[in-house]
Amino acid sequence: MQNNETAPFWETKTLEELTPQEWEALCDGCGLCCLNRLQDEDDDTAPIYLTRVACHCYDINAGQCSDYANRFKRVEGCMGLTLERVAEYDWLPETCAYRLRHQGKPLPSWHPLITKNRNTVxxxxMHALNPVLESDDLELEDYIVDTFSDDL
Structure with missing residues (x-):
């Protein structure tokens, strides 16, 4: 590891010490947290199933939220990745920077903070898999792609 004077913030700070801008910079923009998931609502230990159905605010071409600043107002149930919930992030892929840093692990070599290029993801x-935008006439069960696990 580099010394603290030259090491990047994600290597020297805990998640609790990050500024809001640094917290946001950890996101690699994969969009996987924007995909709808299914789980038996009566059993929180049941598997989580990932679908190809993205939130209606997801911009498929850009691979990111089209209204990030207002996502919580526009999308009921939008998952905010917050410090208070970091221990719950086991439903995110094992390459998620929030999970990795919570576990004390380094970022992958392709992470945009390391490459300085958002297109390396x-x-x-690591991106939403051929997503379709959510709509009222879709049955999420028809779009399940895999059990959301560390193997994703």
């Missing part, structure tokens, strides 16, 4: 397969 997709070639590594």
């Amino acid at each position: 997709r070639p590594h397969g």
Whole structure:
């Protein structure tokens, strides 16, 4: 590890010490948290199933939220990734920077903070998988792609 004077913030600070801007910078923009998931609502230990159905605010071409600043007002149940909930992030992929830093692990070499390029995520397969936008006429069960697990 580099010394603290030259090491990047994500290596020297705990999640609790991050500024809001640093917290947001940890996001690699994969969009996987924007995909709808299914779980038996009566059993919080049941598997979580990932679907290809993205939130209606997801911009498929840009691979990100189209109204990030207002997402909580526009989308009921939008998952806010917060420090208070970081221990619950086991439903995110094992490459998620929030999970990794919570576990004291380094960021992957392709992470945009390391490469200085937002386009390095997709070639590594970390992005929403051929998403379709959510609508009232879709049955989420028809779009399940895999059990959301560390193998994703």
